[in-house]
Amino acid sequence: MRDKTVIPIGPFHPLQEEPEFFELIVEGEKVVDVDVHIGYNHRGIEKIAESKTFDQMVFLVERICGICSTSHPIANCNAVEDIAGIEIPERAKYIRSIVGELERLHSHLLWLGLAGHFIGYNTLWMWAWKYREPILDLFEAITGNRNHYAMMKPGGVRRDIKEEDIASLLKGLNEAEKKIGMLTRAALDDPVLAARLKGIGILSKEDAIAYGAVGPTARASGVSIDVRRDDPYAAYGLVEWQVITQETGDVLAKTVVRLLECFESIKIIRQCLKKLHAVKGEIATKVREIPPGEGIGHHEAPRGETFHYVRSDGSNTPVRLKVRAPTYVNLPTCKVTVPGENVADATLILASIDPCYCCTERVTTINKKTGRRELRGEDLLRLCRKKTEKIKKKLGKLNG
């Protein structure tokens, strides 16, 4: 039998720039097993939520992630509204969908750029990120922020979209559509991309179901699930659009799903903006108190279903908040997609689910006596050395 070697990627990922640690166990060039270690950045958001009011909780969950920073608030508001049985005004529904879909656009472009960067195709990276910028400008025009939009609250939204802004927003959207169209055609025609992405990291339909995969990861494997269609909330039941699926389950299929979804998002935003001309009125229902009970809210984030469970005891703070980010169920699929592939492809396959680690982990260790953060620079260095020693020992064991 040939020797096995462990290739460590992390604990700080050199490309994804987030704290996670992959142990690739390889035989020659081939990966035979993979193990994922997370928890380097667990922030205890579920615990912190228990001491926040329902209004404050929305701001807290917005900070779970910087990229899908409106997905958690939408899911959270859906959950709180589910407890109290609140119906939000129609105008608020359109605004929620507009912000949610703009987020999908910028997130998918961000991923496409990163995927290009991962395979050393930096032209794609720079194009994708260049065309992502105008989307962020649209965000600024609508919400006042390029990120962390603070638009959602239980009962509706916080800011209205002005009548006179709609024309310029539509214009910006048309521009974005042209550019994304060009980028899509170029990317899908590119022989280099096809050579690197086709047929690698295949996730079968059965495995996608067994692992409970969601979002583009599941849809690329032929599992047609999309919360926006299956459990319509916000304005998704009021506009025309389609769920994109592919059958092959490889990295190329995931790319195709994400790129084509961009156009569906644009379709949704355009319809919603036009409806805002006709649908006037309040943008939020007054929420007085949240009755005791439990509620489930979910939102189709760019990476898949974001799930929030909230339990209330009738006071102004929740008893429990459970957050399940899409990466939490998508990442474990690497157990079946990575083994059998080359080391060079492994990084891309691991990135193909569009992982988001800050969503997946939510604790920072605090020293109870002093109230200080327990990990300082020197501690991190010490831990880092300890880990390297451990890996070295393991390597010795495997090779010996």
Next chain:
Amino acid sequence: MANDVIKKLKGKIEKKILHWEEKSPKRYYITIPKEDLLEVVEFIFVQQKARFIIESGIDTPRGIEILYHFSFDRLNKMVTLKVLVSKEKCEIESISKLIPGANWIEREIAELLGVTFLNHPDPRRLLLSEDWPRKEYPLRQKVKENK
């Protein structure tokens, strides 16, 4: 059509139900005894092909409540199974062998709430570091968040 699955489920587990709550036509909360967990999960996930969303736990005065969220996506129905385990004998059968997707979350609940999952294929820690005290469970109510 949409109600068929719920009727079937009710028929199948009729005798096992401790509490049945239909919060809305889209949300069902069903409390069952912990001995019947595997059988009911097998029926919902394997036979009825529901999607496993996630599992979670809550520290309540009566014990630790474990929730299993399932979704019948195309029918727009969510079924939550609830099982109560006592704090004295805080253990329950793992469902990870039936559903590989439950592997991580059971490791997380084990370290954050102190529930032992019997026959779990990989009972290592997931999020907490190796030097976190063994018997301290951060999501228990008596642990207060340090402001």
